[in-house]
Amino acid sequence: MPETLSVAVCISDGVTLSDFVPPMEILAAINQADHPLFGAELRACMPEGEDVPVRISIDYVAPENKPVVAFQGLISPTINPTMTYAEAMEKGKQFDILWCPAGPLPDLVTGAHNFPEDELAFIKQQAPKARYLMSVCTGAHQLALAGVLSGKRATTNKKFFKVIGNFSPKDIEWVAHARWVVDGNVWTSSGVSAGQDMALAFVEHLTNAAVARVMRGVVEVHEATQQDDPFAAFHGLV
Template identity: 35%
Template sequence: MAEAPFRIGLLLFPNITQLDLTGPYEVFTKLPDAEVRLVWKTLDPVTAGGGMRLIPDTTFADCPQLDLICAPGGAGINPLLTDAETLDFLRAQARGARYITSVCTGALVLGAAGLLRGKRATTHWMSHDMLALFGATPTTGRAVIDGNVVTGGGVTAGIDFALAVAAEIAGVETAKAIQLGLEYDPHPPFAAGHPDHAEPALVARAIDTAAARQAERAALVRRAATALDLTP
């Protein structure tokens, strides 16, 4: 009898940062015997940040038990932080999943579902401190593994994260072969990819540009954490 596929589900939602999803998707589809699904409330096309249209292939209601659930990030996570249908789906899947994972600010959605309590976790640098409100220990890293919870840093870290997960699932040699096939050998042209290296003026401008979104996010994070009885 053929062995059951390793079922991976990537949460898809409006205003997602598509690279948070498509980077790991490219890695996960290279795993032996993997079945990768894009999961949302309906099968209607979803518009990502920047305008790319993506099509879910599985609804929450029809999704089988996944071996790995992944919550990507993006500006669109803000409404999900208090969206009962999405949070209930993540909790239900997490009960039977082998791996509970996220990329970028998708970690905050896991936190809002109560799935990061007592765990070390990472997310995009601009939202990193918010993890503590969900009972997590904010930890710097492109990929942070704590038991069966694996979180990836901001956007491009989704590829590093997925390769780390691939090594956990299928072994280091398989992960290395996937990396080689993708020619994932980054040499960015500028040392500006993290506030530890970027010019202070550039960091300040990025924070100022995102101020309204981050203020809304902080309020929603506190509301979600309060609902979990994690804040005073």
Template identity: 40%
Template sequence: MSTAPSSPPTRFAVALFPGFQALDVFGPLDILNTLSTQVPLSLTILSTSLAPVSTATPAAGGPSTAQSVVPTRTYADANVDVDVEVLLVPGGAGTRDPANVAQVEDYVRRAYPKLRYLLTVCTGSALVARTGVLDGRRATSNKRAWEWATAQGPRVNWVPRARWVTDGNVWTSSGISAGIDMMYAFVADQFGEDVAQTLADDAEYVRNTDPDDDPFAAGEGKNGVAK
């Protein structure tokens, strides 16, 4: 049985924007949903307004199906800063438009000094890189969007072969499904390995527990094209 911190975080939030990647959000949050049956947790869904936020991008040419999530608070809510210990920033096509995520970036800059942990999935790290929070830190991102993502943070120490990377209180994961492995690893770090493995077993999920085991990194067969 692994040893977890005496006071692991219990107040989580996710930063939404139009065009977020569904699994970037729903994968990690499903783990937290299950964890909350054992540990009381709170979850805040953040957006620019309380209107439903769609996985579809505002621009034409996106997917023909999409889902929407109803936020619970806005980035402008000054009181939200003290109510969030862990912030999850997803990626998705919406990160490509700086105007689309400008309020998210402003919130990350404002909130980060008060956070206990910052977690990103996929190109969420590119979004956060534009804020300067990742400058001088090790981080990773989606290998399929590698050139674009890494260009968003020239002062970031990008790790090209990693399923996820931990640098201090910042956790960044590779593309989409990697966020699930990262969240299980985060739960193991904070609540104990036995808790994380039980949650994975209940979900019938086979974890990747090695952050350096990255089958989608450059050079790892046809799936490893970093572009």
């Protein structure tokens, strides 16, 4: 029987929608293995007699049970959380995967972060037993502040690469030239669209290259490697 992996998308006001909406659609597409029409194509990617090994469930976790407003304000769509950080912690719910999109930037003078404290508390509580810890863009700052990236290699949006590095713990090896970085169970990607590349690589990690290739063909995302990063040079980092 396929195993269902639970995903917690860690959001709050100021989030970047594109850091998690397209990636979650990509991850959720694994569940199409159960679709009467599309499932056959995915199952054909597996060795004979084997099913696609995982399915995905997703929760959108936020400080309050009210619509989350993205960084561009109400000109953008809002996101309805499925639970709050307090509810998840009180229930002792453990997620398999934490997905951290960009949230509010730190104060550029003092370096003080602008994440809700219960968001960071939730990440700290979940991290020891989570199977995968993942971020897109400056979402890496959440992981850094929660202590998840200490002693790890990681990357982030190259526009804000120096800002995030300056205002994060100093025991992190920030990688300037990388579309995404994998260090153990920690996956971090560069800015925004890099999250889709990382999501497809993660699908391949969970299933196989053939399944990921089918999904890539549906969403029409060009294939990229971890080293396909023109933006490090664009922003003068290399």
